[in-house]
Amino acid sequence: MTTGKLMVVPTPVGNLGDMTPRAIEVLTEASVVLAEDTRTTGKLLRHFGVETPLRAFHQHNEHRTLESIVCELRAGQTFALCSDAGTPGISDPGFLLVRACVDAGIDVECLPGATAFVPALVISGLPCDKFYFEGFLPHKKGRLKRLTALIDMTCTVVMYESPHRIIKLLEQLDDLGAGGRQVCLSREISKLHEETLRGPVHELKAHLHAHPPRGEYVVVLSASNHKTDLKKSPAERR
8 A cells, every 4th residue: 555645844934925836736736734723824825726625733732633644644645734834843843743654654755945043044144054953942941051051052052032032031141141142133034024133142132122022033142152243233124
């Protein structure tokens, strides 16, 4: 019996023009589209005229639905997996399903495509030949311990943070002795109000206290041994 395939499909982090023709083709030809939020992905599919059935697949149901999805894939169906934006599995649901498919001998293919941290890292002005991707920090337990480890790293560090905790993050970095460290904050990547701020941690902290943050942030922090001064105003906008 021929098994099906899991197709991991990145979707735009902002501008819908970033959707590739191949991604649209895969979504159109799939048996089912697994979506982190069917409302969000539904809008995307309607925009591109895709009529493939949608099914919810997110952090609250992924454990209990894995077995049934693997069974359907074994039976020959092809599923496309999407998160709300970017590449599934990168700080989004997807890893558990990919691992289950690999363990079951089911083909998994990931289309190249959008993820927020890559453009933020590239435009940061900080070294990107070697970097560490942290994703989201713990909200409470273990947060300071993790931050302490990150600021000791000898490579560029990339994190995600919400608008509700971005000032707290900068304050914690300052308290831990990294107030003079260079940092780049990017938000709304590829959207109308895209913004990038660069400068020392303590300056951007003051800037965000005066200008309330909005949108999800990609935080790019310089290495512990980084010597280059970016010489940018904290209010610089891209």
